[in-house]
Amino acid sequence: MDNGDQMIEKLAGVLLKHAAQDGINGTSLPRVHVLRSSQPTDPIPVLHKPAVCFVAQGMKQTMLGDEAFPYKPHQFLIVSAELPIAGQILEASMDVPYLCLRLDLDPATVSGVIQDAFPSGARYDPPKRGVDVSTAPPELIDAVLRLACLLNVERETDRHILAPLAEREIIYRLLMGEQADRLQQIAFAGSKLSQINRAIAILKENYAQVLRVEELAARVNMSVSSFHEHFRTVTSMSPLQYQKHIRLQEARRLLLTQGCDAATAGFAVGYESPSHFSREYSRQFGLPPKRDIEKMRGLPAFV
Structure with missing residues (x-):
């Protein structure tokens, strides 16, 4: 077993200790979560x-969309925009559960590391697809392991002081690798990805309203053609398709958490026809609303 395998094995042991149940487990470290599935x-x-x-x-x-991104130990997934994706655990068991550390990316932290790493300025590149998978070099795995090990320390001061240092090192290691462009554009206010992220925020805040693409493009200071091109590049869908995903995700949340019926949830997210809502819901989630919610209530929370 080489050093990289040993670090992965140790990381699995730490994560297992802090994954009390299947699903997403919060931790004592900001932006750090442990995912588990048996x-x-x-x-x-x-x-x-x-x-x-x-x-x-x-x-x-x-x-x-139609693109698949499988990943396993010694690999990592990076998501550079808020995207409607589907996650599927492929390998897991009671004896060897799936374990993953998720670090949410904070634009201010990323920006600070970029300024220190590239004092003369980093380059602006066209946005890429908002999801990708890469191999994690040993230096990056080591930094992730040290961040995870802070979950075991007893003194809160240690976590408070050392966790930001480990997080910054992880971001620095990512900036030195093949995902640097995706990471950099998260932090640049003037980047095309930042403009697309602003459009995504507008769609999220106004998911129940009728929005015109021309209005969205103007609000993020892009031409309609450029906005369409870059939005589809990042999200693999059009702005209106993205809005539909947001509507259906919110409807699913309402059905799960508030116990309302399908017609009420559909009207709340902007659908005028219950039958239209049920058709699109079934197309998105694979089951009609009532049956889907019954199934979801028996699953761990991966949202």
């Missing part, structure tokens, strides 16, 4: 925020 799953649609995910055990696949 069995393979069907694809689970979620709205994934910008983050980097390091697998310590098992295997997962993320789907964005």
Whole structure:
């Protein structure tokens, strides 16, 4: 077993200790979560925020549109925009559960590291697809392991002082690798990805309203043609398709948490016809609203 395998094995042990149940487990460290699953799953649609995910055990696949991004130990997933994706656990068992550390990406922290790493300024590149998978070099795995090990320390002061240092090193290691462009554009206010992220925020805040693409493009200071091109590049869908995903995700949340019926949830997110809502819901989640919610209530929370 080489040093990289030893670090992955140790990381799995730390994460297992802090994953009390299947699903997403919060931790004492800001922006750090531990994901666990004791069995393979069907694809689970979620709205994934910008983050980097390091697998310590098992295997997962993320789907964005028709594109599949499988990843396993020694690999990481990076998400550079808030995207409606489907996550599926491919390899997991009670004895060897899927384990993953997710670090949510904070633009201010990323920007600070970029300014220190590139004092003369970093380059602006056209945005790429908002999801990708890469191999994690040993230096990056080591930094992730040290961040995870802070979950075991007893003194809160140690976590408070050392966690930001480990987080900055992780970001620095990512900036030195093949995902540097995706990471950099998260932090640049004037980057095309930043403009697309602003459009995504507008769509999220106004998901129940009728929005024109021309209005969205103007609000983020882009031409309509450039906006369409870059939005589809990042998200793999059009702005209106993205809005539909947001509507259906919110409707699913309402059905799960408030116990309302399908017609009420559909009207709340902007649908005028219950039958139209049910058709699109079934197309998105694979089951009619009532049956989907019954199934979801028996699953761990991966949202």
